[in-house]
Amino acid sequence: MARNKYPEETVNLILNTAARLFMEKGFDRTSLQDIIDETKLSKGAIYHHFTSKEDIFDKICQRIGAENSERLAAVRDDKSLNGLEKLRQTFRSSMLHPNQERITEIIPCLLDNPRLLAIHVRMQFDDVVPNFIAPIIKEGIADGSIKAENPDQLAEAIMILSDVWLNPAVRPVSKEDTRRRCEVFRSITRSLGLDFFDDDVIQAYVDYSDAVSKNQSNQ
Amino acid sequence: MARNKYPEETVNLILNTAARLFMEKGFDRTSLQDIIDETKLSKGAIYHHFTSKEDIFDKICQRIGAENSERLAAVRDDKSLNGLEKLRQTFRSSMLHPNQERITEIIPCLLDNPRLLAIHVRMQFDDVVPNFIAPIIKEGIADGSIKAENPDQLAEAIMILSDVWLNPAVRPVSKEDTRRRCEVFRSITRSLGLDFFDDDVIQAYVDYSDAVSKNQSNQ
DNA sequence: AGTTTGATACCGACCGTCGGTTTGTATAGT
DNA sequence: ACTATACAAACCGACGGTCGGTATCAAACT
Numbered sequence: 001m002a003r004n005k006y007p008e009e010t011v012n013l014i015l016n017t018a019a020r021l022f023m024e025k026g027f028d029r030t031s032l033q034d035i036i037d038e039t040k041l042s043k044g045a046i047y048h049h050f051t052s053k054e055d056i057f058d059k060i061c062q063r064i065g066a067e068n069s070e071r072l073a074a075v076r077d078d079k080s081l082n083g084l085e086k087l088r089q090t091f092r093s094s095m096l097h098p099n100q101e102r103i104t105e106i107i108p109c110l111l112d113n114p115r116l117l118a119i120h121v122r123m124q125f126d127d128v129v130p131n132f133i134a135p136i137i138k139e140g141i142a143d144g145s146i147k148a149e150n151p152d153q154l155a156e157a158i159m160i161l162s163d164v165w166l167n168p169a170v171r172p173v174s175k176e177d178t179r180r181r182c183e184v185f186r187s188i189t190r191s192l193g194l195d196f197f198d199d200d201v202i203q204a205y206v207d208y209s210d211a212v213s214k215n216q217s218n219q
Numbered sequence: 220m221a222r223n224k225y226p227e228e229t230v231n232l233i234l235n236t237a238a239r240l241f242m243e244k245g246f247d248r249t250s251l252q253d254i255i256d257e258t259k260l261s262k263g264a265i266y267h268h269f270t271s272k273e274d275i276f277d278k279i280c281q282r283i284g285a286e287n288s289e290r291l292a293a294v295r296d297d298k299s300l301n302g303l304e305k306l307r308q309t310f311r312s313s314m315l316h317p318n319q320e321r322i323t324e325i326i327p328c329l330l331d332n333p334r335l336l337a338i339h340v341r342m343q344f345d346d347v348v349p350n351f352i353a354p355i356i357k358e359g360i361a362d363g364s365i366k367a368e369n370p371d372q373l374a375e376a377i378m379i380l381s382d383v384w385l386n387p388a389v390r391p392v393s394k395e396d397t398r399r400r401c402e403v404f405r406s407i408t409r410s411l412g413l414d415f416f417d418d419d420v421i422q423a424y425v426d427y428s429d430a431v432s433k434n435q436s437n438q
Numbered sequence: 439a440g441t442t443t444g445a446t447a448c449c450g451a452c453c454g455t456c457g458g459t460t461t462g463t464a465t466a467g468t
Numbered sequence: 469a470c471t472a473t474a475c476a477a478a479c480c481g482a483c484g485g486t487c488g489g490t491a492t493c494a495a496a497c498t
Contacts, residue, residue, distance in 0.1 A: 004474055005466070028247065032457060042476045043458085049474090053457065111341050114333035122330050125390055153396070153403040160384045161376060171344055177372070184372040191410035223447060224493080251484060261449045262485085268447090272484065 011049050013039050019060045023106040027057055027115040061119050065127060071097055072132040083140020088196035090136065091162070095204035108216055110170040117170065124159045133159055147193050154192070161185055168209035172216060178209035230268050232258050238279045242325040246276055246334040280338050284346060290316055291351040302359020307415035309355065310381070314423035327435060329389040336389065343378045352378055366412050373411070380404055387428035391435060397428035 004010055017038045021030040032053060036043060050056045075081075075089045110117040133155035140146030148154050164170055166181055173181070182202040189197050223229050236257045240249040251272060255262055269275045294300070294308045329336040352374035359365030367373050383389055385400055392400070401421040408416050 007474065010474080031455080033455080044460090044477070045475050047458070051458095111337050111344075114337035117337055117340075118330050118333035121336075122390075125330075150399045150403050153399045156400065157380060157384060157403055157407065160379060164383070165376060165379045171341075180369045180372045181375065184369050184376055188376065188407055188411065192407065226447065229447080250482075252482080263450065263487090264448045266485070267449095270485095 007049070010041070010045065014041070014046055014049060014056065015060055015063065018056045019063075020106060022057065022060065023113070023116070024108075026113045027053075057115070061123075065123060068123075069127065069131070072128065076132050076136055082143045082145040083136055083138075084145035084194070084196060086136045087133075087140065087146075087194065088198065090132070091196065091201050092198075095201055095208065107169050109172060110167075120170075121164060124163055125156070128163075129155045129159050158189070158194075161188070166205060168205070168212040172209060172212045174213070175206050175210050178206050182206070226268070229260070229264065233260065233265055233268060233275065234279055234282065237275045238282075239325060241276065241279065242332070242335070243327075245332045246272075276334070280342075284342055287342075288346065288350070291347065295351050295355055301362045301364040302355055302357075303364035303413070303415060305355045306352075306359065306365075306413065307417065309351070310415065310420050311417075314420055314427065326388050328391060329386075339389075340383060343382055344375070347382075348374045348378050377408070377413075380407070385424060387424070387431040391428060391431045393432070394425050394429050397425050401425070 014035065018030070018035050021034055021038065024030075025034075032043060032046065035041075035046065035056075039046075046056075050059070071093055072090065075086055075093055078086065078089070081089060107113065107116070110120065129152070134152045137146055137148065137151040137155050141148060141151060162185065166178075166185060168178060179202065182197070182205050186197045186202070189195070233254065237249070237254050240253055240257065243249075244253075251262060251265065254260075254265065254275075258265075265275075269278070290312055291309065294305055294312055297305065297308070300308060326332065326335070329339065348371070353371045356365055356367065356370040356374050360367060360370060381404065385397075385404060387397060398421065401416070401424050405416045405421070408414070
């Protein structure tokens, strides 16, 4: 084979293949040889498009982050909702958007994939909280739909609980445990005057955790 | 060098050296050669006492876990305290015990050390919550000092927030941010009817975060 | 008491695989 | 025809891990 007319296809092939392998086996346990074997490309081809294995990983994370941000921004910038409604809608859309399913099918357990876990947590702290959740809470405070002090820290707490603790991909538990976790989370948020965690979102978490655990037993 | 009469000393030398290096540079970025250089031992010596680099890491984690469990068990089994008081004392002792300081001096940021982060989180889920925090909360419910449903999940939420979110070693922030985080955490726990997070414990968190950030700027 | 024996502590050369580099080559665009 | 690009493939040092060998001990035996 020689020069390709559409190098973007090669880039995407590498990105898609590596993303799947990283999620399946983890970053460390995925070798360049694995990527070479599955893409039927050469090492030179990969290093022509990327500067390192790390670079491939970063690009994958950027892509996921961009998809995420797009979804979150749509809610944040929706002028028909007040702050509290935006918070509610944020959870709703994050539990219902289709990408989630794809990840579910592949990732066994984020705790077995420390690199991805760290990136995930870091993304919450560095992007999701400051650019989306905190602004929404501040807006809610301004429009009177939310009553709270320390919106930045409140946003962090909510995201840590919902996206790390409640997230079945981080550490899968039974449907029943997931439901109890959601109940505790709801009682926490309600006691803070934030009633955004609805029954159908809880049901989505439970279903999600069920899908994850079923997928795990298949592997 | 020849045969050592007290091989435990060699094992501890390897364990201590590796622990420091893993915390300083992370597991992946610490090579066996680094450990060999610092211990002045040979590769054979290390593989005589351990089956793999991973095994060294596991043994280190076991040692830390055992120290932790000892402290936690002392509080849990203290018959002079009721459930709520045990919860309060657990936080008090964890913020004041000396090992914490040592770790602070070495670990830059757990998010840069994904492996340690994952182990840390897993330890909370698999050991700290089921063996210590949840039993204490259940005891509190039984003796009337705590009113709560779903004690297992409540224990998880408390530990995730206090040991991952509030933990300055996970992602260092300013003293002021730490204080605000503590305020939010206290308002969460209080609104759940759990008033165990005292001013002096908050101050310990703030001082701890200050120590971590000062240490970071030195590096 | 001296010798043998077997287990343990340790050494260092060696192996395959890893991430990454370099050099070479065919082709698409100009 | 020329050049920049898209790849291939040989190659490199460092890595984690293995293995045969050696030194040193305590216990058993003579």
